[in-house]
Amino acid sequence: MAIVVALAGSPSAKSRSSGLLKRGIELLVESGVTVQQFSLTDFVAEDLIYGRFDSPAVQAFNNAVKHADGLLIASPVYKAAYSGGLKTLIDLLPEHGLAGKVALNLATGGSAAFTLSLDHALLPVLNSLKIKFQVGGVFATDRDVAWQVDGSFHVAPDTEERLRLAINSFVSYLPHPLSAELAPGRLVEQIRQGRISV
Ligand SMILES: Cc1cc2nc3c(=O)[nH]c(=O)nc-3n(C[C@H](O)[C@H](O)[C@H](O)COP(=O)(O)O)c2cc1C
DSSP states (O other): OOEEEEEEOOOOSSOHHHHHHHHHHHHHHHTTOEEEEEEGGGSOHHHHHTTOTTOHHHHHHHHHHHTOSEEEEEEEOBTTBOOHHHHHHHTTSOTTTTBTOEEEEEEEESOGGGTTHHHHHHHHHHHHTTBSEEEEEEEEETTTEEEOTTSOEEEOHHHHHHHHHHHHHHHHTSOOTTOOOOOGGGHHHHHHTTOOOO
């Protein structure tokens, strides 16, 4: 079963990008993906600012990322990029820490003029950590998403549709639940057992 780490990169308590992430997680779970959730607010600010790699919370995050197949990252647009807090956490990932993994980013911002901010700002960072592939991200303006008084999160229909398409694409790059690793020494046996397709 595929494992995805979902990371909420907003420092806000009532965060729109975290709401969008929540909806993305629901869609992932419906697709049979196991999701491990983290939020910037899980971490002690000093650990992030002072680069404490040995912080137990940071180590738990790094360990989860190490064993995940994909990363679903949400952030508000801050000054035409992602949040600074998110960068402080990404900085604590080990070198090549995203090797072989797939990523999808979700962003919310005040203006549609900033639609591609995360794609532009985050991709070079993920590439430097040797990400395998980034699926095209989803951006919503503050008019498209909102927390309701009853605690539910509203996503405008066209944003929901774009999110659905992006999550489907993301899932298609994750390991299929029935896929098996090809083991050259056991190839004939694996084909006989029907555990791989060629
Ligand atoms: C410090 C700061 C910088 C921001 N910079 C931008 C920006 O450059 N472009 C934009 O469209 N919105 C900007 N915004 C608005 C937020 O991106 C927007 O309200 C977002 O939905 C907040 O997400 P959150 O609730 O998850 O924190 C900024 C907000 C703050 C607080």
